[in-house]
Amino acid sequence: xxxxxxxxxxxxxKCSYCDFYSLPGRQDRIKPYVSAVITEARAxxxxxxxxxxxxxxxxxxxGAEQLKNLIGGLRQTFDLGGLxxxxxxxxxxxxxxxxxxxxxxxxxxxxxxxxxxxxxxELESVGRVHTAARAIDAVxxxxxxxxxxxxxxxxxxxxxxxxxxxxxxxETLVRLGINHLSVYCLxxxxxxxxxQRPPGNxxxxxxxxxxFELARAFLIxxxxxxxxxxxxxxxxxxxxHNINYWRGGEYLGLGSAAASHLQGRRSRNRPxxxxxxxNPTGQAEYVETLGGEEKAAEEAMLRLRLxxxxxxxxxxxxxxxxxxxxxxxxxxxxxxxxxxxxxxxSRYVLPASRILTSNxxxxxxxGTGTGxxxxxxxxxx
Amino acid sequence: xxxxxxxCIIAHIDxxxxxxxxxxxxxxxxxxxxxxxxxxxxxxxxxERGITIKAKSVRMPxxxxxxxxxxxxxxxxxxxxxxxxxxxxxxxxxxxxxxxxDASQGVEAQTIANAYLAVDAGLEIIPVINKIDLPNAMIDxxxxxxxxxxGLPGKQALLVSAKDGTGVPELLEAIVTLVPPPKGRVDEPxxxxxxxxxxxxxxxxxxxxxxxxxxxxHGDKIMVKSTSEVYEVDEVGYFTPKLTPCEVLSVGExxxxxxxxxxxxxxxxxxxxxxPEHPETPGIPGFRRSQPMVxxxxxxxxxxxxxxxxxxLEKFQLNxxxxxxxxxxxxALGHGxxxxxxxxxHMEITMERLKREYGQELVATMPSVIYKVFTxxxxxxxxxxPSRFPDPTRIDHIEEPLIRLRVIVPNEFVGPIxxxxxxxxxxxxxxxHPDRRRALLTYEFPLAEMITGYYDKLKSVSxxxxxxxxxxxxxxxxxxxxxxxxxxxxxVDALSFISVRDSATPRARVLIHRLRKLIPRHLFEIPxxxxxxxxxxxxxxxxxxxxxxxxKCYGGDITRKRKLLEKQAEGKKKMKMVGSVEVPQExxxxxxxxxx
Numbered sequence: 001x002x003x004x005x006x007x008x009x010x011x012x013x014k015c016s017y018c019d020f021y022s023l024p025g026r027q028d029r030i031k032p033y034v035s036a037v038i039t040e041a042r043a044x045x046x047x048x049x050x051x052x053x054x055x056x057x058x059x060x061x062x063g064a065e066q067l068k069n070l071i072g073g074l075r076q077t078f079d080l081g082g083l084x085x086x087x088x089x090x091x092x093x094x095x096x097x098x099x100x101x102x103x104x105x106x107x108x109x110x111x112x113x114x115x116x117x118x119x120x121x122e123l124e125s126v127g128r129v130h131t132a133a134r135a136i137d138a139v140x141x142x143x144x145x146x147x148x149x150x151x152x153x154x155x156x157x158x159x160x161x162x163x164x165x166x167x168x169x170x171e172t173l174v175r176l177g178i179n180h181l182s183v184y185c186l187x188x189x190x191x192x193x194x195x196q197r198p199p200g201n202x203x204x205x206x207x208x209x210x211x212f213e214l215a216r217a218f219l220i221x222x223x224x225x226x227x228x229x230x231x232x233x234x235x236x237x238x239x240x241h242n243i244n245y246w247r248g249g250e251y252l253g254l255g256s257a258a259a260s261h262l263q264g265r266r267s268r269n270r271p272x273x274x275x276x277x278x279n280p281t282g283q284a285e286y287v288e289t290l291g292g293e294e295k296a297a298e299e300a301m302l303r304l305r306l307x308x309x310x311x312x313x314x315x316x317x318x319x320x321x322x323x324x325x326x327x328x329x330x331x332x333x334x335x336x337x338x339x340x341x342x343x344x345x346s347r348y349v350l351p352a353s354r355i356l357t358s359n360x361x362x363x364x365x366x367g368t369g370t371g372x373x374x375x376x377x378x379x380x381x
Numbered sequence: 382x383x384x385x386x387x388x389c390i391i392a393h394i395d396x397x398x399x400x401x402x403x404x405x406x407x408x409x410x411x412x413x414x415x416x417x418x419x420x421x422x423x424x425x426x427x428x429e430r431g432i433t434i435k436a437k438s439v440r441m442p443x444x445x446x447x448x449x450x451x452x453x454x455x456x457x458x459x460x461x462x463x464x465x466x467x468x469x470x471x472x473x474x475x476x477x478x479x480x481x482x483d484a485s486q487g488v489e490a491q492t493i494a495n496a497y498l499a500v501d502a503g504l505e506i507i508p509v510i511n512k513i514d515l516p517n518a519m520i521d522x523x524x525x526x527x528x529x530x531x532g533l534p535g536k537q538a539l540l541v542s543a544k545d546g547t548g549v550p551e552l553l554e555a556i557v558t559l560v561p562p563p564k565g566r567v568d569e570p571x572x573x574x575x576x577x578x579x580x581x582x583x584x585x586x587x588x589x590x591x592x593x594x595x596x597x598x599h600g601d602k603i604m605v606k607s608t609s610e611v612y613e614v615d616e617v618g619y620f621t622p623k624l625t626p627c628e629v630l631s632v633g634e635x636x637x638x639x640x641x642x643x644x645x646x647x648x649x650x651x652x653x654x655x656x657p658e659h660p661e662t663p664g665i666p667g668f669r670r671s672q673p674m675v676x677x678x679x680x681x682x683x684x685x686x687x688x689x690x691x692x693x694l695e696k697f698q699l700n701x702x703x704x705x706x707x708x709x710x711x712x713a714l715g716h717g718x719x720x721x722x723x724x725x726x727h728m729e730i731t732m733e734r735l736k737r738e739y740g741q742e743l744v745a746t747m748p749s750v751i752y753k754v755f756t757x758x759x760x761x762x763x764x765x766x767p768s769r770f771p772d773p774t775r776i777d778h779i780e781e782p783l784i785r786l787r788v789i790v791p792n793e794f795v796g797p798i799x800x801x802x803x804x805x806x807x808x809x810x811x812x813x814h815p816d817r818r819r820a821l822l823t824y825e826f827p828l829a830e831m832i833t834g835y836y837d838k839l840k841s842v843s844x845x846x847x848x849x850x851x852x853x854x855x856x857x858x859x860x861x862x863x864x865x866x867x868x869x870x871x872x873v874d875a876l877s878f879i880s881v882r883d884s885a886t887p888r889a890r891v892l893i894h895r896l897r898k899l900i901p902r903h904l905f906e907i908p909x910x911x912x913x914x915x916x917x918x919x920x921x922x923x924x925x926x927x928x929x930x931x932x933k934c935y936g937g938d939i940t941r942k943r944k945l946l947e948k949q950a951e952g953k954k955k956m957k958m959v960g961s962v963e964v965p966q967e968x969x970x971x972x973x974x975x976x977x
Binding site: 003005185205206208209210212229245251253258259260261266268286288298301302355356357358359360362363366368 | 904924926927928929930931937938939940943946947949950951953
């Protein structure tokens with residue numbers, strides 16, 4: 001499995017919580033940016049991919065024509081014959097019939113909508129561009145155009161949010177035929193306007209936890225599977241592209257600030273739009289190659305995010321040598337004894353009670369919880 | 382001997398002592414280049430904090446205006462009340478003292494304390510007003526203060542700017558004319574005062590001495606008066622300020638003695654070196670073993686570092702023999718050491734240096750004074766660690782150490798200072814006015830209150846204008862209780878503290894409240910309790926943590942997520958485990974800051 005990620009760092013407006021790399025008011029650069037992505041792609045010409053994901057920023061700001069150019073360019077450069085899932089993130093305000101139709105024509109088969117909330121107060125309080133009604137329209141439009149895989153993002157912990165508003169949103173989305181939901185807890189990221197001036201009605205961490213538990217119960221009642229810490233899906237609607245991240249799989253990220261994982265090597269492009277357009281292939285700013293034991297520990301940590309699939313010891317020993325995973329496996333076993341993990345159906349899985357307090361477990365899996373970080377890391381900047 | 386002048390410079394902190402010493406060294410040709418480096422303060426920390434911890438001395442040749450050649454010995458003194466005894470020993474080695482007053486500040490508390498010590502030592506005092514180049518110099522006021530507060534001839538005070546050198550030549554002339562030459566006979570048996578020492582890896586302890594009788598040369602036998610231990614001298618010399626060997630150190634002279642003294646504990650400041658052939662030679666009066674006044678426990682964060690801590694302390698003590706330490710173990714903190722210091726500042730500086738020079742991550746516990754505990758069985762126990770207090774039923778009564786505290790403060794701050802001092806159980810014994818704008822308050826003050834943040838508080842309520850100095854008075858009876866702190870039913874011995882009964886509950890409440898804010902939430906509830914014996918006097922609970930998750934693991938930037946987790950793990954390594962609870966280091970210093 002190999003994934004292809006394209007980062008589209010353009011936004012109409014920056015939401016107050018957002019610390020992703022995206023720039024408002026730079027849409028004039030979309031065209032040269034798309035060309036730059038194709039140029040960067042050529043450095044990897046001939047690679048084959050099974051999933052494609054256009055994320056952002058706001059990919060729907062590309063418009064029909066640039067979307068067509070982008071995907072056309074990618075198809076020319078790569079072997080996309082085996083593509084099984086192609087997702088585009090769409091913001092409600094730019095979910096036009098023209099764009100969605102072009103996406104359909106270009107072979108996109110999954111739409112992920114940035115709904116975030118269905119309360120206008122909540123949306124406005126964090127600077128979202130769209131209204132609840134517009135978001136509902138976007139879902140309906142996507143469905144009517146024939147997209148059968150529909151995902152929506154929801155944020156837990158928006159200013160003034162209660163179970164009333166959250167449950168109404170969940171119900172509406174489920175009724176509209178959404179079959180995948182990413183439910184994120186709002187985090188005050190350093191340097192964001194929200195963190196600098198947090199409003200008084202921001203739900204506490206405890207309230208967030210409570211809302212999340214309620215949402216989880218609701219979605220499970222609606223026969224969604226809680227397959228990853230922040231992701232719920234109806235059967236066979238899990239996001240394959242993201243699952244690949246959590247299985248420690250390979251992916252190529254193209255575009256400014258995009259991250260890649262190829263041949264055991266992690267890297268990330270510098271978050272600098274103009275520099276990227278100028279020199280698309282010279283932007284890798286952080287390259288890291290982990291040594292065997294650390295690599296295995298990192299993969300175990302990622303796989304534990306998959307709540308149902310967990311870690312299959314057989315899969316692990318298929319990917320790493322016995323010596324490499326020896327201490328990791330004994331660590332996992334002792335974590336089962338101390339009830340930080342469960343061993344169920346011959347897989348290590350995160351206990352449901354620990355989903356929201358999993359950091360401690362992940363630290364332990366990484367081997368940083370008890371002693372030093374195992375050696376063997378190789379960093380270049 | 383008539384051409385020797387032994388003198389020191391005494392001053393309040395920052396009144397320009399080290400700068401003046403530099404000018405004198407330059408003028409006598411000992412120091413050639415004009416630099417900002419203050420030669421006598423060699424430790425970084427001393428320079429940073431503007432105080433001299435270790436006394437040193439320098440011999441300088443000087444040709445006076447009338448053509449006479451002299452040797453001037455400048456004996457440096459530690460500049461803080463914690464080292465009062467050491468100061469008094471350095472003064473003892475001199476015949477004269479230059480009393481330096483900052484023209485913009487006037488007489489301060491340490492000026493007074495030092496002047497008293499110099500008078501007690503029978504020294505000729507030369508009053509000097511420094512920093513006369515400053516626009517806000519108040520020369521007349523300073524003259525008046527010297528007269529009124531210290532009974533010194535203020536009108537004759539020399540005017541100096543150590544910064545630009547003005548008046549320094551005149552000061553040197555005054556030193557040779559006013560300071561009497563040393564007395565004593567070279568044909569009497571050896572008698573010399575140890576006023577400092579340092580440790581050399583190759584040569585052992587090197588005492589700094591002032592010869593009061595007889596002489597010392599290579600091959601002589603010497604005896605330490607208090608212990609009767611005998612050593613053979615392998616080198617004598619003086620400081621330029623480098624160690625410069627010479628043939629003989631004769632009566633009246635100041636220098637060092639090398640005698641391969643390997644044991645740091647063999648040499649104490651104030652002791653006397655005599656000739657073993659004349660063991661009856663009396664010691665120089667005033668010798669006492671310096672007693673540590675303030676104690677605290679130190680523990681490595683990582684228990685594996687205990688060996689490194691031991692090595693660090695051993696090495697450390699070689700250069701500061703006033704520190705005492707012994708093994709201590711705490712149920713909460715594991716194995717560590719209990720350290721004794723001369724005072725609060727000494728403690729702070731030592732902790733800083735331990736961390737800096739030896740790279741040790743340390744938890745320091747709440748400092749404590751020594752209490753005298755009288756048991757019902759008639760024992761008298763000296764207890765410097767609250768966790769070692771006997772059961773209350775065994776205690777008849779408890780006494781605490783008392784100091785005499787002098788505070789000089791502008792009049793407008795007298796009210797706040799009195800209020801602050803009252804809250805610290807201080808007893809005002811005198812209030813004087815060194816000049817029209819300032820008051821001198823003299824208190825009998827419990828040392829225990831002094832070490833829990835009084836000095837910082839004093840500085841803040843007086844906006845930095847107050848100066849203070851203290852000396853030890855004795856012990857006083859009081860009504861004390863021991864308060865224990867329990868974290869999730871586990872008693873944290875390192876957090877136990879002694880309090881006056883009346884204020885135990887409010888102090889415990891503040892502490893518990895602070896502790897609640899400091900200890901991070903865990904996955905379980907953590908009750909925090911303060912108790913006297915089995916009686917709980919304060920309680921708060923830390924609610925369980927419900928959310929600690931990196932939710933948005935997304936976009937494939939895995940490295941950043943992993944780094945975040947690793948960073949969290951690093952933070953946790955700095956915590957101490959108390960039972961199943963991770964307690965941050967700051968918690969152990971909470972009591973210190975409790976009154977803020």
